[in-house]
Amino acid sequence: MISTPSTMSEARRLDLISAAIIVLAAFAIRACLFGDPLIHVDENFYLLVGDRMLHGGALPYVDIWDRKPVGLFLLYAAIRLLGGDGIVQYQVVATLFAAGTGLIIARIAAPMAGRGPATVAAILYLLLLGLVGGAGGQAPAFYNLFVAGAAWAVASALTGEPASPELIRRRGALAMGLIGLGMQIKYTVVFEGVFFGLALMWASWRVSRAYARLAIDVTLWVVLALAPTALALAWYLVLGHEEAFVYANFLSIGARSTADGWELLHRLGKTWKVLQLPLLAVLLAAALAPWRRFPRGEATFRFALAWLGAAVTGYLIFGTYFDHYALPLFVPLAAATAPLFAYRRRHLGLIAAGVMLMAGASAYGVVVRKMKLKRGGQAEMTAMVEAIRPRLSNCLYVWNGDPMLYHLTGSCLPTRYPFAGHLNLLRENGAIGVDQATEVRRILAAKPNVIVDRQPTARDFNFAVVAIVEAELRRNYRPVAVIPLRRTKTIVYERRPGH
Structure with missing residues (x-):
């Protein structure tokens, strides 16, 4: 079949409709x-x-x-x-x-x-x-x-x-x-x-x-x-x-x-x-x-x-x-x-x-x-950011949570591993170029004013590192905001004065 200008024009029109x-x-x-x-x-x-x-x-x-x-x-x-x-x-x-x-x-x-x-x-x-x-x-x-x-x-x-x-x-x-x-x-x-x-x-x-x-x-x-x-x-x-x-x-x-x-x-x-x-x-x-x-x-x-x-x-x-x-x-x-x-x-x-x-x-x-329901949305993120921003005097540390918090709070990064999973997931231990526990201890030694955690802890975490963070939170931090979700909650911790 030989295409005529009219049939070609009709084909183009139908193509544009499909694309739209x-x-x-x-x-x-x-x-x-x-x-x-x-x-x-x-x-x-x-x-x-x-x-x-x-x-x-x-x-x-x-x-x-x-x-x-x-x-x-x-x-x-x-x-x-x-x-x-x-x-x-x-x-x-x-x-x-x-x-x-x-x-x-x-x-x-x-x-x-x-x-x-x-x-x-x-x-x-x-x-x-x-x-x-x-x-x-x-x-x-x-x-x-x-x-x-x-x-x-x-x-x-x-x-x-x-x-x-x-x-x-x-x-x-x-x-x-x-x-x-x-x-x-x-x-x-x-x-x-x-x-x-x-x-x-x-x-x-x-x-x-x-x-x-x-x-x-x-x-x-x-x-x-x-x-x-x-x-x-x-x-x-x-x-x-x-x-x-x-x-x-x-x-x-x-x-x-x-x-x-x-x-x-x-x-x-x-x-x-x-x-x-x-x-x-x-x-x-x-x-x-x-x-x-x-x-x-x-x-x-x-x-x-x-x-x-x-x-x-x-x-x-x-x-x-x-x-x-x-x-x-x-x-x-x-x-x-x-x-x-x-x-x-x-x-x-x-x-x-x-x-x-x-x-x-x-x-x-x-x-x-x-x-x-599982992850939350704009309202939950706003609540986290509003809890974090007034308390920042050095770098935020998102131990378990979303890297977006660094972006929206304007915080400096306490580590070259701001994707939390690189430091808390067991499968990443030995695969990121540093020892997870050593890097987490280094971050905590800098005494970040705010730490973000999510509970309960996932079963695929490195629980040796989890123990290090939880011990530090018990000794030196207090929760200042809790954002509940369907099966988890995000907790914003502030370092206690004088600690």
Whole structure:
């Protein structure tokens, strides 16, 4: 069929409508949490680091320790240029990233399902994000955009019209460049990057049958994928802190202990509850095969399944199975559900779309409510800040609590480990470059005026260090504010006069 200007104009109009629906859905779904400073402890730590980089010249791994790539902190530092306290700002930027990812999911899914079902798949992705900690600014909320873009580049090279060697090289360069950027948000992107690289190698060989061209392509793609990380390492090398960079980024994760088997099974079970319905949709799409109606349907669906398999493999290999580690799975998973929504017989596709969206929206509402009860929100954070600020004369110490308190009180940092878990979780003992007990004793010796604790103590804490802190609190501190939550309470302690 030859496209005429009128049909092309109509297609563009429908594309714009689809895009507008996805962007509006992203803001409608996520806006209820805008301004909430307690969505997740990880992202309020990223905001703290970004703020101290921009306004205090802090250097990740040296002045503030973590094992995330520096690109994530640079992103949050850039967000701080938007003004305010950065909370609404990072959440709006994360929503734009999520919407952009949804747009690419729809672009990937359309050749195997059509525009409408692809739009439904994109909205499903936006709902799924919020079910496992992705409603705010977790790292995958950002890097999923780069991975989705890379997937689109690879899929268009593999499933479209017969591609030339030059087109495959260009699409491969785009894909691997995006993977490289994604790796500087979180290194787990590498698993999907390897899959895309292998697919591109096969495509290059298929069209050229030339070893020399394949070697050039592979070299180009590998260089582009590694370039952002190499640049980051070079920066630290120039600054003379390459050892700190290498340990934090590549070595420390191997020194961290893992949870016991029952705990890992529990985490997998929680993730399975979220995955089972969309996975059922994928299985039905495979069995009913509505993608056969589309010229590129079979090839695109096969690609989506292979991509999903690569993402699941990466999730399983990494092995810790925290709920938010499943966030990367939702991009290929959502794309692979789209053909089911295109199934016409007995309106099954329309019914499936309605069921999936209603189930996703209901689950999202339940999760947000539970999160508010468990972690609190703006009111609880305001109460903590108001209790802390008048009592600060030296650095606050958040022994067990949210790093956001350092940010919103303007406190100096008593340690280069302001993410509380690095000093109180047993799995981090011996994996952060210092002894936990030694560092905690050093902090307490400086006599911080205010210490923040959360009770009851979690079972995965290092209780030898817990004993040190609790003894100090009994001797020299008194509680001045208690902020109750559903199952925990945050306690603000003030140092007793004369102690």
